[in-house]
Amino acid sequence: LKFGIIRFPGSCDDIDAQLAASRVGEAVLLWHADHDLQRVDAVIVPGGFSYGDYLRAGAIARFAPIMQEVAEFARAGGLVLGICNGFQVLCEAGLLPGALLPNTSLKFIFRQVQLDVADPDTAFTNAAPAGRRLSIPVKHTTGRFYSPDPVDVVLRYAPGHNPNGSQDDIAGVRNEAGNVFGLMPHPEHAVDPLTGSTDGLTIFESMARTSSSLASPAGAGLGGDVDAGVPA
Amino acid sequence: MRARVLVRPKAGILDPQGQAVERALPALGFSGVSNVHVGRLIELDVDDPSQLPAMCDRLLSNPLIEDFEIVELAGASSIASSAGSSASGSASVGSELPGSH
Numbered sequence: 001l002k003f004g005i006i007r008f009p010g011s012c013d014d015i016d017a018q019l020a021a022s023r024v025g026e027a028v029l030l031w032h033a034d035h036d037l038q039r040v041d042a043v044i045v046p047g048g049f050s051y052g053d054y055l056r057a058g059a060i061a062r063f064a065p066i067m068q069e070v071a072e073f074a075r076a077g078g079l080v081l082g083i084c085n086g087f088q089v090l091c092e093a094g095l096l097p098g099a100l101l102p103n104t105s106l107k108f109i110f111r112q113v114q115l116d117v118a119d120p121d122t123a124f125t126n127a128a129p130a131g132r133r134l135s136i137p138v139k140h141t142t143g144r145f146y147s148p149d150p151v152d153v154v155l156r157y158a159p160g161h162n163p164n165g166s167q168d169d170i171a172g173v174r175n176e177a178g179n180v181f182g183l184m185p186h187p188e189h190a191v192d193p194l195t196g197s198t199d200g201l202t203i204f205e206s207m208a209r210t211s212s213s214l215a216s217p218a219g220a221g222l223g224g225d226v227d228a229g230v231p232a
Numbered sequence: 233m234r235a236r237v238l239v240r241p242k243a244g245i246l247d248p249q250g251q252a253v254e255r256a257l258p259a260l261g262f263s264g265v266s267n268v269h270v271g272r273l274i275e276l277d278v279d280d281p282s283q284l285p286a287m288c289d290r291l292l293s294n295p296l297i298e299d300f301e302i303v304e305l306a307g308a309s310s311i312a313s314s315a316g317s318s319a320s321g322s323a324s325v326g327s328e329l330p331g332s333h
Binding site: 055056059060063092098099101102103104105106144146147148165 | 245246248249252291292294296297
């Protein structure tokens, strides 16, 4: 499994994402101004402050040259993971539903949170231990998820752990087809006992598991019906 | 043409910035203030003002969470608003600034 991690001007979690992904596969950095995904099997849009987060978080990065290729890759069923700022970028790009608003507290928050896996059958959570909570850090100012329409929830903040006022405690959502996933917590910062938790590895291991099942003749490892195609 | 784009949080979406300002004003002795909302102001020179609504839809605002209003400063009138009801109010804003660019 070859991961491609996009580096925008202002990305700051690209190297951690690369390190985390390299625990389960190969991981290369992709430059925002290129039109080349280097034949990767999965794309990660990392955390940070792409293009300074000017105007709105993710609003300008969604028009980066490489995002055209990411959108095509996603429509073709490729696995796309957006973390924090990457989640914001994917929402702005219309690849995921909803939007991220400023935290209710208006403060930057940085803490470990407990997450419940709302859907353990997705391409990004199918390696999650049944019934176990995930301990993963959040660090953001604009993480209050909002959607006027129902969404496919993958991760929720455990009761009492909602750090930002997110609607229905939503921490992560997927697209209808199931191949694009965004979350505010940072699984790439929870892959080594040194930093207190390895629960974040579950996300990358799930992607590896999904990718190998897709590559096999039996195919069909995604949570949704990818053949149905283009997300709205 | 000089234009001004006003971007507001959509009605019904929690606006903690507006709430914070609303709570701060009484602390300074200003009473009787309510319904405070904080938005964003974008001013720009544009050759073809007919493109402004598309600019607002695609970049200047996020239609899911924000309403926008376009004020043409030279023409002193509001040409488009995603919120609908506020166009008349903005016309006077424009007419107060006839000399702008």
